[in-house]
Amino acid sequence: MAYLIKGAHVYNPDDLGVQDVLVINDKIAAVGKDLTVVLPELETVDASDKILTPGFIDQHIHVTGGGGEGGPRSRTPEIVLSELISCGTTSLVGVSGTDSVTRSLPNLLAKVQALTEEGVTAWMYTSNYSYPPTTLTGSVKNDLLMVHEVLGVKIALGDHRSSFPTTQNVLDLLT
Incomplete structure (x- = not known):
């Protein structure tokens, strides 16, 4: 399963600002601004106004x-x-x-x-x-x-x- 988390304020723990995060098979595959991804069964999650951190x-x-x-x-x-x-x-x-x-x-x-x-x-x-x-x-x-x-x-x-x-x-x- 693949997820594209769009527009989250990302900490890793450094403050990366607003980023998109691509997760494939429970692994972070990419982090970047305005990622464009085409994958079968890709689920896009709008994370605007959300904070994304490591657990x-x-x-x-x-x-x-x-x-x-x-x-x-x-x-x-x-x-x-x-x-x-x-x-x-x-x-x-x-x-x-x-x-x-x-x-x-x-x-x-x-x-x-x-x-x-x-x-x-x-x-x-x-x-x-x-x-x-x-x-x-x-x-x-x-x-x-x-x-x-x-x-x-x-x-x-x-x-x-x-x-x-x-x-x-x-x-x-x-x-």
Whole structure:
């Protein structure tokens, strides 16, 4: 599929001004002023008065919701794709928060996979605030090697809700 986005104010992240952008098979093929393109099934999109940027990356987002410290009423809902898209987020790393009981790692993995199927690029960190770490497979090492969505491990070090791991605990985790 090919798209010609006409008249967008383009940032890449430099300000390129008003440009046309040709996208072919989900790849940017050309950027320029007043592009003229003839392709079968070309769809032209009028982006006048719109801003076009690369997608943003959210490196720490509670995709399954957060909160809960103040009881069930303080829980926040899961994120939905439209919320991500509305602010330009196209890639993310999902994390678990303090609530590791009702918002489990399998739930986080499923949400990351669902968001990926919906069209954003999503990964996750294994564990949550606790030490020793909570994992999907029994160890951080196995999570990193066996679950391609897992990029790293999350533990809380300085937060008042932390398990307060020792320096040696953290060094052991890093190895």
